[in-house]
Amino acid sequence: MTAQALENILESAVFPKLFHRETVAMTDSLKVAEYFGKRHDNLLRILNNLNCSKEFSHLNFKAAKYTDEQGKKRPMFLMTQDGFTLLVMGFTGKKAMQFKEAYIKKFNQMKSWITSRANLKNDQRRLNDAIKFSIEKQGKDDPHAYSRENNLVYCVALGMSKKKWLEMHRHPKDADIRQFLTENQLKLVDELLSENAVMIKLGFSYSRRKAQLIETTLHHFRQAQGANQ
Template sequence: MSNLVFIENNKAVTDSLTVAEVFGKEHARVMRDVRELGCSEEFRVGNFAESSYVNSQNKEMPKYFMSKKGFTLLAMGYTGREAMKFKEAYIEEFERMESQIKAPRVLTDREQLLASMKITLETSEKVDQIEHKIISLEQKVEEQITLTSGEQRRLQKGIAQKVYEVESEPKVRPRLFRELHREIKDRFGVASYKDVKRKELQSALRYIENWIPRKVS
């Protein structure tokens, strides 16, 4: 399992949304479990942090960030073979992230690739060709970079705004969300809106802005 634990303010944390998804629980239930832990105020302040996210209806909703200790206390109440497997996976991810924070910074795959290619090319006698190849390589790498989490939220917000703009009937909106998501995937040749290339973000936003839903007979 990946993406169970992430770095926030240089600390390894998870959040209540991820816990709910992994353990197959409603997010509201996980939020209630956190509030009803009965731990000391000092422990709560040190290991749980209230935050928020924007849901598919473009509404700001509460969530919790939690540390390894906070997650461990919360997950004590989740039992069963599957729950134990998830808890073990979480603990391993927390330890991996904590080691990553403490370790010296390692070059990303992109940085390693560019550094390796640059060293190889700089040994060539054809200086003009070297510079051209480096520029071409950087452009190819840039073209493959997908949206950041912030850009994903921006795209998701644009989708929600468009659906609410064209449809006032709440029962119809889920169909329009699915339709617009499907058209974005088809338009940009991706498996999910999250895989849209960063260089195509503005095109995707314009497409959403001008989108007209298909009429249902």
């Protein structure tokens, strides 16, 4: 089972009720017990003995009551997704192991995204240095050089300037675009920034650099498409 498939199952079976964006996804101990094939009284015992910090418990678990088939009030717990994750990490069995594997995969994907974002920051600095080098070499001021070269990279990679992309996706126009890009987009922009910096230092014309960046982007998309087949 893929990580995405497992995530979809969890959302429908364990987290069926997603509240408004300003709140958090919640589930309860009854749904968790049913999904993982555990007795609810045993699960309550586990929850009462988690030994997590008071702060974490306060933020992620809440004692509650439900009415059973005989009309009696019984104890249960409400929990956030963080609370659910902490709980399930102590489970054994096939479903629990599938969840753990999917969780690890997601964690590694996040680490990879963070690395790509850091690389993009470094290559942005490299491009800025190359532009400065070119201006000093030509001996004349070019006040639009930085915006022009950055627009070139983002227009080729994303099909539009940073400003337009942020506006289209309803983000603040002065926001750092890196936090909103996917890992694949980050890698492409990173590659184009680095390549453009090298070509600027070599004295390539704007049209020649643009053509090369487009070719690099097409190659990137072909590779990504091949990897998904």
